[in-house]
Amino acid sequence: MKLALTLFLLLVLSSVIGTLIPQGADPTLYQQHFGEVTIRCFEFLGFLDLFHSWWFISILSFLSINLLICSFQRLPSLWQVVSFPPVRLDTDREKAIPFRGSLFFSGEDPWPRAERVFRDEGYHLRREGEAIPLCAVAYKGQWSRIGPYLVHLSILIVLLGATIDALFGFRGYVNLPEKGVVDSFRLQNGKDWRELGFSLRCDDFEASYYEGSHRPKNYKSQLTVIENGQEVMRKTLMVNRPLVYKGIHIYQSSFGNMGEVKSVTLSLENPPRKESFQLTALVGEPTRLEGTDYQLQILRFLPDFALDERFLAFSRSEEFNNPAVEVEIRKGGRPWLRTWVFEKFKEFHGLKGKSEVRLGLIHYDVPQFTGLQVTRDPGLGWVWTGFALMVFGLGVSLLMAERKIWIEKVGCEGNWEMRLWGQSRRGEEAFAQEFSSICNKLQGRGSISE
Amino acid sequence: MSFSHLFGATIVIYLFTSIAYIGYAALRANPLGKGASLLAYLGFLVQTAAIIWRTVSSYHLGMGHAPFSNLYESMTFFSWCIVLVYLIFEGQVRKRIFGAFVMPLALLTSAYAALLDSGIEPLIPALKSNWLLIHVSVSFLGYGAFALSCGISIMYLIRAKSEGAKGNANPGGIIPDSRILDEYNYKAVAIGFPLLTLGILTGAVWAHYAWGSYWSWDPKETWSLIVWLIYAGFLHARIVGGWRGKRTAIISIIGFLGVIFLYLGVNLLFSGLHSYN
Numbered sequence: 001m002k003l004a005l006t007l008f009l010l011l012v013l014s015s016v017i018g019t020l021i022p023q024g025a026d027p028t029l030y031q032q033h034f035g036e037v038t039i040r041c042f043e044f045l046g047f048l049d050l051f052h053s054w055w056f057i058s059i060l061s062f063l064s065i066n067l068l069i070c071s072f073q074r075l076p077s078l079w080q081v082v083s084f085p086p087v088r089l090d091t092d093r094e095k096a097i098p099f100r101g102s103l104f105f106s107g108e109d110p111w112p113r114a115e116r117v118f119r120d121e122g123y124h125l126r127r128e129g130e131a132i133p134l135c136a137v138a139y140k141g142q143w144s145r146i147g148p149y150l151v152h153l154s155i156l157i158v159l160l161g162a163t164i165d166a167l168f169g170f171r172g173y174v175n176l177p178e179k180g181v182v183d184s185f186r187l188q189n190g191k192d193w194r195e196l197g198f199s200l201r202c203d204d205f206e207a208s209y210y211e212g213s214h215r216p217k218n219y220k221s222q223l224t225v226i227e228n229g230q231e232v233m234r235k236t237l238m239v240n241r242p243l244v245y246k247g248i249h250i251y252q253s254s255f256g257n258m259g260e261v262k263s264v265t266l267s268l269e270n271p272p273r274k275e276s277f278q279l280t281a282l283v284g285e286p287t288r289l290e291g292t293d294y295q296l297q298i299l300r301f302l303p304d305f306a307l308d309e310r311f312l313a314f315s316r317s318e319e320f321n322n323p324a325v326e327v328e329i330r331k332g333g334r335p336w337l338r339t340w341v342f343e344k345f346k347e348f349h350g351l352k353g354k355s356e357v358r359l360g361l362i363h364y365d366v367p368q369f370t371g372l373q374v375t376r377d378p379g380l381g382w383v384w385t386g387f388a389l390m391v392f393g394l395g396v397s398l399l400m401a402e403r404k405i406w407i408e409k410v411g412c413e414g415n416w417e418m419r420l421w422g423q424s425r426r427g428e429e430a431f432a433q434e435f436s437s438i439c440n441k442l443q444g445r446g447s448i449s450e
Numbered sequence: 451m452s453f454s455h456l457f458g459a460t461i462v463i464y465l466f467t468s469i470a471y472i473g474y475a476a477l478r479a480n481p482l483g484k485g486a487s488l489l490a491y492l493g494f495l496v497q498t499a500a501i502i503w504r505t506v507s508s509y510h511l512g513m514g515h516a517p518f519s520n521l522y523e524s525m526t527f528f529s530w531c532i533v534l535v536y537l538i539f540e541g542q543v544r545k546r547i548f549g550a551f552v553m554p555l556a557l558l559t560s561a562y563a564a565l566l567d568s569g570i571e572p573l574i575p576a577l578k579s580n581w582l583l584i585h586v587s588v589s590f591l592g593y594g595a596f597a598l599s600c601g602i603s604i605m606y607l608i609r610a611k612s613e614g615a616k617g618n619a620n621p622g623g624i625i626p627d628s629r630i631l632d633e634y635n636y637k638a639v640a641i642g643f644p645l646l647t648l649g650i651l652t653g654a655v656w657a658h659y660a661w662g663s664y665w666s667w668d669p670k671e672t673w674s675l676i677v678w679l680i681y682a683g684f685l686h687a688r689i690v691g692g693w694r695g696k697r698t699a700i701i702s703i704i705g706f707l708g709v710i711f712l713y714l715g716v717n718l719l720f721s722g723l724h725s726y727n
Binding site: 001002004005008009011012015016018019023051162171210215216217218219238239240241242249251253373374375377380383384387390391394395398429 | 513542572574575576578579581640643644647648651654655656658659660661662663664665667669672673675676679680682683686687690691716720
């Protein structure tokens with residue numbers, strides 16, 4: 001017991017350290033916060049990847065062994081007591097029993113009725129002999145005492161599953177470009193690549209945002225699994241809904257923009273002539289406006305437009321905070337209008353107001369990639385079993401109550417006395433009621449089913 | 451009127467409730483105690499209505515979700531859980547003195563919440579799961595039970611000190627016997643522990659479905675394990691080791707400090723999947 005508590009304490013202390021010192025982070029992060037010497041100490045002590053260090057795993061192993069040994073030591077005698085509860089109470093224990101009763105009967109032997117009463121209330125009976133005094137014990141809820149052992153066993157099963165996963169499983173990730181195919185992924189350490197064993201193609205990726213913000217509302221990928229040239233599976237992958245194929249789990253984890261905006265949709269309005277239409281063009285490629293002499297070219301796209309000290313345009317970041325395109329329109333081959341068009345500032349129509357034309361930035365397409373987590377957990381079945389057993393074990397330990405009532409019957413024909421001692425391991429208030437109800441029924445008040 | 455008015459009303463009601471319970475404890479006036487209980491029930495009803503109203507409003511705004519998604523919502527839910535656990539407890543043991551030590555916690559948490567940004571925010575995709583409801587509610591009910599055990603343990607230490615000083619029966623008067631307090635401390639932990647376990651397990655299952663890893667030793671998961679170990683230590687020390695009284699009271703208090711850190715410290719100090727920053 002003391003060993004277990006000590007191991008708990010060690011586990012707690014190490015875990016605290018493991019949260020205060022960032023685990024498995026980039027070396028630069030450590031250099032920012034700690035000195036060279038401190039970092040060396042941490043490395044030596046294994047504090048930088050504490051939860052996988054040999055000594056942490058040893059603590060867990062010792063705890064597991066401790067659990068096993070303690071259970072083996074206690075279980076046999078517990079089994080004995082649970083299956084064959086002692087019929088007699090020794091005098092020391094008798095003093096501690098909280099509920100007592102003394103019932104007197106004239107007339108016939110109350111024992112047969114007693115048997116029915118106890119059976120009615122769900123008790124098992126075990127008695128010693130036919131002699132007088134007759135000693136017996138009524139008991140129920142014995143199995144609740146097994147509860148803690150089930151919980152311990154469940155912990156061992158979970159640890160077993162986790163060990164299997166640590167040894168034979170993997171965690172990794174891969175960024176899959178929209179319309180692209182991958183057949184391998186990167187392990188969590190960021191260094192090694194591994195084969196999937198099949199190919200994964202992203203047919204479409206879609207992200208939706210909450211109104212007027214950059215907060216993602218939902219994002220999903222249409223994935224196809226290809227094996228040996230055959231398309232074997234199609235799935236819409238979303239967060240919280242993984243794809244599982246051949247024991248490999250794939251999760252929608254993130255997404256991002258790849259490369260630069262390629263295609264832009266503009267609206268053009270010519271107020272005097274009341275014409276308006278939309279035009280989609282690729283950045284850098286001139287497009288002739290149909291039936292006219294005008295040629296339009298999108299010179300550049302900036303996701304986060306800003307002006308520097310020399311009033312030259314640049315992009316402050318990669319985020320789409322202030323999307324803008326620089327548009328040039330030529331008439332008859334000669335420059336006619338050059339302006340910036342902003343998604344967020346629809347009223348801005350260029351400094352040199354050629355008011356015949358109004359431009360608007362409607363839409364831009366940036367190729368995206370979908371960020372996937374790739375994992376394999378061969379021990380998962382064990383872990384789930386352990387969890388279920390843990391819940392069951394806790395329920396049995398805490399919801400069932402072991403109750404015992406010792407009975408001693410003395411006396412002779414016409415003049416019987418039954419003494420009762422009752423105790424309950426849990427829920428004493430409810431038991432108090434049950435005890436007095438039993439006493440009433442034994443004395444003939446209250447009904448019992450025949 | 452909107453639900454934010456109801457939340458404000460809740461704080462005021464809990465303030466008077468706490469004052470009434472403390473007054474009852476100091477003056478031993480039964481009417482004060484009865485009034486305090488009534489106020490507690492009233493406050494609980496108002497808070498429940500406010501939470502439901504807020505949830506319904508979120509659906510009307512097109513971003514419907516259970517009210518657990520940010521610090522404000524979880525803090526108000528935490529105070530709701532404390533009151534729920536307390537009222538059930540008071541109904542069982544019929545002693546109002548405990549209110550003086552537990553209701554102030556409910557007041558503190560709901561009042562602190564009022565200082566926070568309370569806008570209804572939409573959920574990020576990772577939180578859009580049925581697991582959100584069960585994982586968070588079970589965890590906070592557990593925290594509520596641990597809050598109760600902490601209040602009881604503080605009462606125990608006060609009572610044990612006065613018992614030691616005068617060495618006589620009935621020194622505290624209105625505060626129950628230290629033996630009873632010790633028993634209640636154990637029972638509160640015995641309720642909180644399986645709830646916390648369920649919270650951790652549902653969190654692990656959800657993590658598996660969301661991120662492919664049922665356990666990644668991130669600060670939140672690790673601290674929940676730490677708190678779990680502290681209370682597991684409590685149960686073993688008491689049931690197997692026969693520890694009683696002062697030692698177990700102190701473990702309860704340390705455990706609840708761990709709960710506070712688990713809930714707030716981790717979310718505010720460390721970045722990561724559970725971060726509120």
